[in-house]
Amino acid sequence: MREDDRREGVWRFLTYTVLLAAVVVTLVPLYWIVVAATLPERAFLAAGSDPRLLPGGHFLENLRALQARENVDFLGSIRNSVFVAVTYTLLSLVLCSMGGFAFAKYEFRFKEPIFYAILATLILPIQLLVIPLFLLVSRIGLTNSFWAIILPWAANPLGIFLMRQNMRSIPDALLESARIDGATEFQLYYRIALPTMKSSLAALAIVLFLFQWNLFLFPLVILDTGKYTIPVAINQLVGAQRVYYDQIMVAAALSIVPIFLLFLFLQKQFVSGILAGSIKE
Amino acid sequence: MCANSTRGRRAVERRSILKGLGGAGLAALAGCIGTGDAPGSGDGGGDGGGGGNSSAGGEMAKRIEAWGWDVAAKSLGITASAYEKEADATVDVKQIGRSDMKDKYKSRLLSGSGAPAVAMMESVDAAAWVATGGLRDIGGWIEEAGLRDAFVSGKWEPLTKEGKTYALPWDIGPVGTFYRNDVLEQHGVDVSNVETWDQFIEEGKKLPDGQYMLNLPSNDYDGLWRMQYRQLGGQPFTEDGKVNLDNETSVRVARNLKRIHDSGIADDKASWSSAWFSAFKSGSIAALNAGAWMEGTLRAELPGTSGKWRVMKPPAFEAGGSRATNWGGSNLVIADQVEEAAARRGWDYMKFSLGTKEMQLAMYEEYGIFPALKAAYEADQFDRKNEFFGGQRSGRLFAEIARKIEPYRFTTATPEVTKAINAHFGSMMGGTLSPEEAVAKAAKQVADRTGRELA
Numbered sequence: 001m002r003e004d005d006r007r008e009g010v011w012r013f014l015t016y017t018v019l020l021a022a023v024v025v026t027l028v029p030l031y032w033i034v035v036a037a038t039l040p041e042r043a044f045l046a047a048g049s050d051p052r053l054l055p056g057g058h059f060l061e062n063l064r065a066l067q068a069r070e071n072v073d074f075l076g077s078i079r080n081s082v083f084v085a086v087t088y089t090l091l092s093l094v095l096c097s098m099g100g101f102a103f104a105k106y107e108f109r110f111k112e113p114i115f116y117a118i119l120a121t122l123i124l125p126i127q128l129l130v131i132p133l134f135l136l137v138s139r140i141g142l143t144n145s146f147w148a149i150i151l152p153w154a155a156n157p158l159g160i161f162l163m164r165q166n167m168r169s170i171p172d173a174l175l176e177s178a179r180i181d182g183a184t185e186f187q188l189y190y191r192i193a194l195p196t197m198k199s200s201l202a203a204l205a206i207v208l209f210l211f212q213w214n215l216f217l218f219p220l221v222i223l224d225t226g227k228y229t230i231p232v233a234i235n236q237l238v239g240a241q242r243v244y245y246d247q248i249m250v251a252a253a254l255s256i257v258p259i260f261l262l263f264l265f266l267q268k269q270f271v272s273g274i275l276a277g278s279i280k281e
Numbered sequence: 282m283c284a285n286s287t288r289g290r291r292a293v294e295r296r297s298i299l300k301g302l303g304g305a306g307l308a309a310l311a312g313c314i315g316t317g318d319a320p321g322s323g324d325g326g327g328d329g330g331g332g333g334n335s336s337a338g339g340e341m342a343k344r345i346e347a348w349g350w351d352v353a354a355k356s357l358g359i360t361a362s363a364y365e366k367e368a369d370a371t372v373d374v375k376q377i378g379r380s381d382m383k384d385k386y387k388s389r390l391l392s393g394s395g396a397p398a399v400a401m402m403e404s405v406d407a408a409a410w411v412a413t414g415g416l417r418d419i420g421g422w423i424e425e426a427g428l429r430d431a432f433v434s435g436k437w438e439p440l441t442k443e444g445k446t447y448a449l450p451w452d453i454g455p456v457g458t459f460y461r462n463d464v465l466e467q468h469g470v471d472v473s474n475v476e477t478w479d480q481f482i483e484e485g486k487k488l489p490d491g492q493y494m495l496n497l498p499s500n501d502y503d504g505l506w507r508m509q510y511r512q513l514g515g516q517p518f519t520e521d522g523k524v525n526l527d528n529e530t531s532v533r534v535a536r537n538l539k540r541i542h543d544s545g546i547a548d549d550k551a552s553w554s555s556a557w558f559s560a561f562k563s564g565s566i567a568a569l570n571a572g573a574w575m576e577g578t579l580r581a582e583l584p585g586t587s588g589k590w591r592v593m594k595p596p597a598f599e600a601g602g603s604r605a606t607n608w609g610g611s612n613l614v615i616a617d618q619v620e621e622a623a624a625r626r627g628w629d630y631m632k633f634s635l636g637t638k639e640m641q642l643a644m645y646e647e648y649g650i651f652p653a654l655k656a657a658y659e660a661d662q663f664d665r666k667n668e669f670f671g672g673q674r675s676g677r678l679f680a681e682i683a684r685k686i687e688p689y690r691f692t693t694a695t696p697e698v699t700k701a702i703n704a705h706f707g708s709m710m711g712g713t714l715s716p717e718e719a720v721a722k723a724a725k726q727v728a729d730r731t732g733r734e735l736a
Contacts, residue, residue: 045555071354071376134392143395221388225375236378239351242553242582 037253041246066247077233085212088150095155100163118157144224166200202269230255342623344371345398350379356644360634390415396616398627404610407439408692417615420446432653438688450653454572454609455682457592464564481596485546493566494546501552503702509534512606514687525736527724535716572608573679577649605685694731701726
């Protein structure tokens with residue numbers, strides 16, 4: 001008995017150590033961005049020889065410098081990013097859940113090959129897709145439009161995969177009895193499948209939102225100055241001969257806020273989604 | 282090739298689409314159009330609505346877009362507003378970050394649509410951009426306007442390939458040796474009569490420990506090598522593209538850099554780092570070789586040092602030797618995909634901005650962009666006393682250097698040269714390779730990685 005206790009204690013100690021290390025590794029860069037955003041650029045650049053670990057009072061000044069820049073409309077880019085990411089997430093949730101439902105609950109010809117073909121597109125790096133996508137988008141007249149960065153990934157293969165895996169857990173009998181009660185196929189998806197998938201949808205929403213929020217190369221290529229999203233706008237702060245670190249740090253720190261809010265908003269669903277798979281009946 | 286040789290026919294083709302007469306001619310051309318432009322895809326600034334009525338030869342679009350970065354974009358803004366007053370057209374200047382603009386423009390060249398009528402291009406990128414096949418040969422227009430001899434001769438080489446010219450020269454970076462006069466005076470160093478590197482190094486040795494004459498940054502050996510190799514008339518590639526790094530001239534440069542390093546007069550701060558700027562601010566590094574554009578940077582970053590600087594021609598390798606070389610420089614290009622009417626407007630605007638003395642001087646005055654147009658050097662501005670250099674007439678000095686700059690060939694393999702020189706010169710400075718070996722290894726590495734032959 002005591003032997004077991006001790007072993008458990010050692011395990012717990014190891015677990016906490018690893019978790020603590022992970023927390024530090026995750027939080028330190030985040031903390032450093034926030035600190036750096038409040039320091040004058042010189043203090044930030046001197047951090048190697050003269051570390052400053054506490055926030056300074058320079059935040060508003062850095063923010064003002066950022067807003068005064070003529071080639072970067074920072075607030076505008078946040079608006080653009082929020083619009084694009086929210087629209088994309090909602091649209092993609094609908095498409096992925098519909099796709100996942102079809103793959104999980106219907107039988108049709110070539111179902112498996114189609115599904116694996118969709119999965120296979122996951123290995124294509126974005127760099128490879130930029131030119132073909134640009135051609136496609138420009139030929140349908142969507143250059144410099146937000147739809148150009150929303151539509152190509154709307155049916156996200158990862159999302160379809162996750163939804164399919166989750167929707168397989170919906171009992172067939174449940175759908176069958178609803179059918180007998182006269183529900184249409186759309187009602188099965190909308191009334192039965194979706195409500196049971198709330199937590200998975202929340203988790204997927206975060207993944208999709210982050211994916212779109214962080215997208216850089218394609219928006220850079222396809223959008224013009226006034227329509228830049230956050231990552232593209234931040235990159236404008238790298239000048240030919242100077243990098244404006246103070247302004248980059250302010251922009252980076254502020255660009256985390258919407259993601260943070262989204263997490264808070266979806267946290268309950270998200271956590272229950274993680275726990276959902278952990279307990280067996 | 283295909284894209285270039287059919288431009289005329291493509292313009293005809295576009296018109297026929299617009300007139301609804303497409304059909305037969307199209308099919309014959311289809312094989313060649315490939316990645317060409319989709320009908321009606323002259324978006325992103327190219328078309329301006331002029332494409333539809335370009336049946337007459339000289340029709341020009343009403344509105345075009347021009348892309349550039351930093352102060353270059355701002356100076357295009359100056360010429361654009363002047364142009365708009367003279368011509369009944371709008372030039373929309375878009376300021377985009379440097380590396381972003383390169384990514385963006387190159388993908389638009391490759392995809393064949395969405396490029397602006399006019400864009401800036403650094404000479405160092407010329408070979409890579411031309412290789413996309415997406416730039417327009419404007420050689421005919423240049424001849425027609427009689428502009429070929431109007432620019433310093435060293436400018437054309439990278440912009441020309443197989444008899445075609447893909448850009449109009451804009452600015453250059455005649456190299457000067459900038460130095461902190463106050464610091465040198467304080468230590469009894471006098472460079473006013475220095476003509477050669479030998480003399481320069483000897484003067485530098487008079488400085489006390491911890492006080493350096495120059496900087497040799499390990500991240501930029503290639504920049505220093507290129508500057509001196511060009512000064513000696515060296516070409517990194519032969520005309521047919523062979524790697525030409527391993528020769529007596531190149532070894533001479535390597536020996537010179539090694540000698541500067543071994544003499545102890547040079548520090549090794551990473552260039553453009555904040556430590557580098559502080560060293561020039563405090564004067565712990567007293568001199569640097571850089572393009573004329575450096576004045577603007579020093580002025581902006583170290584305003585407190587105004588009046589303490591002087592500039593001289595870079596030291597020669599031997600008495601009476603060349604003291605002219607270049608660092609940097611840009612041009613304006615037109616993409617091949619741009620509609621005929623927009624391209625004509627673009628050329629008209631380029632000619633106005635870069636081919637006239639007034640506009641080049643306006644950009645020089647405001648942003649220190651040093652013109653490649655020879656006529657500009659005759660202006661009074663170049664004789665004006667410059668407060669930043671303690672009243673020295675620096676403009677005239679750079680203008681003198683500018684006329685004597687040797688041409689230099691950049692290719693698509695230029696980035697490999699940068700890597701190879703930095704790697705092997707690092708070993709040379711550390712003493713593991715001799716200058717001869719370093720140069721030979723760099724040449725071999727470039728040849729191996731790019732599949733080119735050694736000259």
